[in-house]
Amino acid sequence: MMPTQTNLKVDGWLEAVDRLAAGRLTLLSLWADAPDVKMALLDETSGAVSIVGYHCRNGQYPSVGVKHPPAIRLERAIRDLHKLEAIGASDTRPWIKHTPAPYAFLPADGEALHQIAVGPVHAGIIEPGHFRFTANGEFLVRLEARLGYVHRGIEASMAGAPLDKAAMFAARASGDSTVAYGIAFALAAETALGIAAPPRAVFLRALMAELERLANHFGDIGAICNDASFSLMHAQCGILRELTLRAANDCFGHRLMMDIAVPGGVARDIAADGAAALRVLLAEVRRVFPQLIELYDNTASLQDRTVTTGIVKPEYARQFGAGGFVVRASARGVDARRLPGYAPYGDLRFDVPVLTAGDVNARVWIRIREVEQSLTLVEQIIAALPQGDLRIDLPVRGGEGLALTEAFRGDVLVWLRVGEDGRVARCHLRDASWFQWPLLETAVEGNIVADFPLCNKSFNCSYAGHDL
Amino acid sequence: MRKTMIESLLRGPLTEPPPPVDDTALAELAASVNNAARARLGRSLSIRHVDAGSCNGCELELHALSNAFYDLERFGLRFVASPRHADVLTVTGPVTVNMREALLRTYEAMPDPKWVVAIGGCAADGGLFAGGAAVVGGVKDVLPVDLTIRGCPPSPRQLLAGLLALLKV
Ligand code: SF4
Numbered sequence: 207m208m209p210t211q212t213n214l215k216v217d218g219w220l221e222a223v224d225r226l227a228a229g230r231l232t233l234l235s236l237w238a239d240a241p242d243v244k245m246a247l248l249d250e251t252s253g254a255v256s257i258v259g260y261h262c263r264n265g266q267y268p269s270v271g272v273k274h275p276p277a278i279r280l281e282r283a284i285r286d287l288h289k290l291e292a293i294g295a296s297d298t299r300p301w302i303k304h305t306p307a308p309y310a311f312l313p314a315d316g317e318a319l320h321q322i323a324v325g326p327v328h329a330g331i332i333e334p335g336h337f338r339f340t341a342n343g344e345f346l347v348r349l350e351a352r353l354g355y356v357h358r359g360i361e362a363s364m365a366g367a368p369l370d371k372a373a374m375f376a377a378r379a380s381g382d383s384t385v386a387y388g389i390a391f392a393l394a395a396e397t398a399l400g401i402a403a404p405p406r407a408v409f410l411r412a413l414m415a416e417l418e419r420l421a422n423h424f425g426d427i428g429a430i431c432n433d434a435s436f437s438l439m440h441a442q443c444g445i446l447r448e449l450t451l452r453a454a455n456d457c458f459g460h461r462l463m464m465d466i467a468v469p470g471g472v473a474r475d476i477a478a479d480g481a482a483a484l485r486v487l488l489a490e491v492r493r494v495f496p497q498l499i500e501l502y503d504n505t506a507s508l509q510d511r512t513v514t515t516g517i518v519k520p521e522y523a524r525q526f527g528a529g530g531f532v533v534r535a536s537a538r539g540v541d542a543r544r545l546p547g548y549a550p551y552g553d554l555r556f557d558v559p560v561l562t563a564g565d566v567n568a569r570v571w572i573r574i575r576e577v578e579q580s581l582t583l584v585e586q587i588i589a590a591l592p593q594g595d596l597r598i599d600l601p602v603r604g605g606e607g608l609a610l611t612e613a614f615r616g617d618v619l620v621w622l623r624v625g626e627d628g629r630v631a632r633c634h635l636r637d638a639s640w641f642q643w644p645l646l647e648t649a650v651e652g653n654i655v656a657d658f659p660l661c662n663k664s665f666n667c668s669y670a671g672h673d674l
Numbered sequence: 675m676r677k678t679m680i681e682s683l684l685r686g687p688l689t690e691p692p693p694p695v696d697d698t699a700l701a702e703l704a705a706s707v708n709n710a711a712r713a714r715l716g717r718s719l720s721i722r723h724v725d726a727g728s729c730n731g732c733e734l735e736l737h738a739l740s741n742a743f744y745d746l747e748r749f750g751l752r753f754v755a756s757p758r759h760a761d762v763l764t765v766t767g768p769v770t771v772n773m774r775e776a777l778l779r780t781y782e783a784m785p786d787p788k789w790v791v792a793i794g795g796c797a798a799d800g801g802l803f804a805g806g807a808a809v810v811g812g813v814k815d816v817l818p819v820d821l822t823i824r825g826c827p828p829s830p831r832q833l834l835a836g837l838l839a840l841l842k843v
Contacts, residue, residue: 304772326776329755331723331736334773355772356727359808374802381731381827425737444741445688451738461829462731497681670729 207546207608208397209246209255219260219268222247227273232527234610235619235636236270236280238288243267246608246619248527253545257608257621262290269295276526276641287362302354302673314340314348322655326355333669337658344654349647353672360674364633369395369469369600372630376620377464379635380671385411385418386613387620387635387671388467393548394622394633395469395600397607404595407471408549413587414454414463415611416580420491421450422614423573423580426666430570431502433660434511442498449487456483471597481588488581499574512567516649516661520564528641530616531576532665535561535568542612554586564649566664602628613638615666637671688742692749692838693831696823699839703821718750719840722760722784726777726816727767727809732794732827736764739837744830751837757783762840765817768796768803769810781817789820789840793833798822 214222222245225231234246234255244259260267269292271278281292282301299310311321319340326334336352360379364372376391377384389411396402403411428443451461457480458466466473477483502508523533529540539560543551559575561568604626611618616638625631646665650658725733736753739746746752754760757780769777781790792813795801799812813819823836 326773327724327757327780331725331733331753333725333728333730333733334776355776356725356767356770357772357808358727358768358770358803359806362808363803363806378729378731378802381729382734384729384731425734441742444738445743448738448741448743462734462827464731464826668730 207255207393207548207610208606209257209608211257211259211606213242213259213261216260216268219258222258223268223270223273226270226277229524233270233274233276234527234617235621235634235640236277236284237621237634237636238284238290239623239632239634240288240290241265243284243290244621245270246621248546250540250545253547255546255608255610265289266291266293268293272296276644279640279644302357304354309352311338311350311352312348316342316347318342319347335669339655339658341655344656346650346653346655346658349650349658351643351647353643353669355673356670357673358670361633361635364630367630369624369628369630372633373468374465376633376635379674380613380637380668381462381464382422382668383418383613383615383618383637383671384462384464385414385467386611386618388465389415390609390611390618390620390635391622391633392467392469392471393609393611394607394620395624397609398605398622398624399469399601399603399607400605401470401598401601403471404598405550405592406475406594407596409587409591410472410476410596411467412550412554413476413584413591414458414466416583416587417450417454417457418463419580419614420577420584421447421454423577424450426663427498427502427570427573427577429666430512430566430660430663431508433663434508436505436508439498439502439508442494442501446491446494449490453483453487456480468597470600471595473597475596476591481591484584484588488585491577491581495577502570502574509567511657511660512570512664513563513565515566515657516653516664518564518645518649520562522645522648523564526641526645528616528638528645529612530614530638530642531569531572532616532642532645534559535572536564537562540617542610542617546610548609548611550587553590554583556583566660569664600628604628604631615639615668616642618671635671635674637668639667639669639672642667643672689745689748690743693835695838695842696832696835699821699823699836700842703839718752719761720752720754720759721762721764721837722754722757722780723764723766724773724777724780725766726773726797726813727770727803728794728796729767732766732797735827735830735833736766736793738830739833744834746834746837749838749841751841757781758785760784760788762789762791763817764791764793765813766793766797768800768806769813769816771808771810774810774816777816790817791821791823791836791840792819793823794828795824795826798824801826
C-alpha cells in the first residue's frame with residue numbers, strides 16, 4: 207500500500223494534531239526520517255491511510271504528544287535516537303536511551319503510599335523491563351513502565367542493508383511475531399519496488415501467519431490460566447502449542463517459520479506432506495480445544511480471578527488507537543486483515559470477534575474465538591492454495607512503501623524507503639505494543655498487586671518489538 | 675475438570691525419550707569444568723534465566739522445555755526465580771548496552787560454583803546484531819561462558835541435548 211503523502215508546514219501539522227486529539231484520525235505511528243518527522247494517519251470511517259511529513263527547523267518540530275498523549279513515548283524515542291526535539295512536549299525524559307541515569311519516575315504522593323520496584327530481570331523466563339508500582343496497601347494506585355532494555359538498534363542496523371538482510375532484522379523484531387513482521391516488511395518492500403508477490407506465496411504467507419496466531423494464542427491462554435494458579439490448562443494448552451509448532455516445522459522446516467516470508471514472495475514451498483500434517487493438527491485441536499474451553503468456563507476459582515480484573519476502558523482503547531485482542535475485548539473492532547486489509551484475506555471468510563467487558567476474562571475469550579477463526583482460515587487456505595511461482599526477482603530501484611499486518615497481538619506497521627541502489631535508506635517498525643503498554647498502566651489501577659501478573663499476561667505486550 | 679484429568683491419565687504420557695547428549699557440548703564443558711565442580715554438577719541443577727537482548731524467540735523454546743513432551747524437570751533441571759538459588763545462568767540475546775549491568779548483577783548475585791550457558795546465535799557472538807552500536811556483543815564479551823547452544827532459535831531438542839551435557843560431565 208502506498209498512502210497519499212503530504213509535506214506540511216506548521217499550520218497543517220498543527221491541524222493534523224488537532225484532528226488526532228479530537229478523535230477524527232487515528233495515529234498509526236510517528237517517526238523520524240531526518241531531517242523530517244512523519245506521521246501515518248488512519249481515517250477509520252473511510253479506511254484511508256495517509257502519511258504527513260514536517261521538515262524540522264533546527265532539529266525541532268511542534269509536539270504531537272502535548273495534545274495527543276499516545277504520541278508522547280514515540281516523541282521521546284525520536285529524541286533519543288534521532289535528536290529531533292518535540293517543541294512544547296510535556297515529558298522530555300529519555301525513553302529508549304538509558305542515559306543520563308537515574309530515571310525520574312512520575313511522582314505519586316500520599317501518606318499511605320509506597321513504591322514497589324520490579325525488574326528489569328523478572329522471576330520467570332520473560333523479557334526484561336522495569337515496572338514501578340505505587341501501592342496503597344494491597345491496591346495499585348499507579349504503574350509506570352520503563353522500557354528500552356532490549357534495544358538492539360534494529361532500525362539503525364537496517365539502514366544501508368540490502369533488502370534480504372533487512373528482512374532478517376525485521377523478522378527478529380519480536381520472535382513470537384516473526385511471520386507477521388516478515389510479511390509486513392515484504393509488503394512494504396514490494397510496494398516500494400512496484401511489484402507483487404505471486405499468488406501461491408501470498409497464500410502461504412497467510413497460512414504461516416494463522417499458524418503463528420494459533421501457537422501464540424494457545425500459549426497465552428495457558429499462561430494466563432497458569433498465572434491464576436490453574437496449571438492444568440497450562441499443560442493442556444502447552445500440548446496444543448507444541449503440536450502447532452511441530453506442524454509448522456513439518457510444513458516449513460522451522461518451528462517459528464522465521465525468514466520464510468521474504469520480499470518478492472516466500473523462501474520455500476510448503477512440504478509435500480504439509481497439508482496432511484495440518485489436517486491432523488486441525489482434527490486434534492478440534493477434538494481437544496472445546497473441552498478446554500468448557501474447563502475454563504466451568505472453573506469458578508479461575509473465573510473469580512479473571513472476571514472484572516484489569517479492565518481497559520473503551521475510551522482509552524479508542525483514544526490510543528490501539529489494536530489486537532486488548533482492544534477487541536474493549537469494544538474496538540479493529541483488525542488490520544480487514545482494515546486497511548491485505549491479500550489474501552479479502553478472499554477468505556472470517557469473523558473479527560469483539561467483546562465489551564474489557565477484563566482479563568474478555569481478553570481470554572477473544573483469543574478463544576480467534577483460535578476458532580484461525581482454524582477455519584487454515585482450512586480455507588490449504589483448500590484454495592494456488593499453484594505457481596514462489597518468488598519473483600527484485601528490481602533494483604528506489605521507492606517507498608507502508609504496510610500493516612495483523613500479528614497475534616495486534617497490528618504491525620512497517621514503513622520503508624528504498625534507495626536507488628536497492629538498499630534500505632530508512633525503515634521504521636511499529637509494534638502493536640507501543641499503544642498497548644500505556645493501556646496496561648490504566649488497566650491495573652485499583653487492582654491488587656497480586657493480580658498484576660495476571661493482567662500483564664493477558665496483555666502479553668512485546669518488549670523486544672517495542673524496544674527494537 | 676475431572677473428565678480432562680481422567681482422559682489424560684488414560685492416554686498415557688506424551689513425554690518423549692531424551693535426545694542423545696550433545697557431544698560437542700560435552701567436549702566444551704569438559705574443557706571448562708574442573709574436577710571439583712564435576713562432583714557437584716552431576717546432580718540436579720537450578721537454572722536462572724536472563725534475557726539480555728533476545729527477540730523472545732529463544733525464550734519461547736526455553737518455555738517449551740517445560741511442556742509435556744520435553745518435561746525438563748524429570749532430569750533434575752529446573753528454572754528458579756532468584757539468582758541466589760541458581761547454579762546455572764542461561765543467557766539469550768546479544769547483550770544490549772541497556773542490559774549489560776542487569777546481567778552482571780544477576781551473575782554476581784549467584785553463589786559459587788556457577789556456570790553460564792549462552793543460548794542462541796545472538797548470545798553466541800551477537801548474531802545478526804554483532805557490531806551494532808546498541809549491543810555489547812555476545813555473552814562471552816561480558817561473562818565467562820561455559821557452554822554455547824547455537825541455533826536461531828535452538829529447538830527444544832537442541833536445548834535439551836545441550837543442557838543434559840551439564841549433568842554428564
Ligand atoms: S538467536 Fe534467533 S531466536 Fe534467539 S534471540 Fe537471537 S534472533 Fe531471536
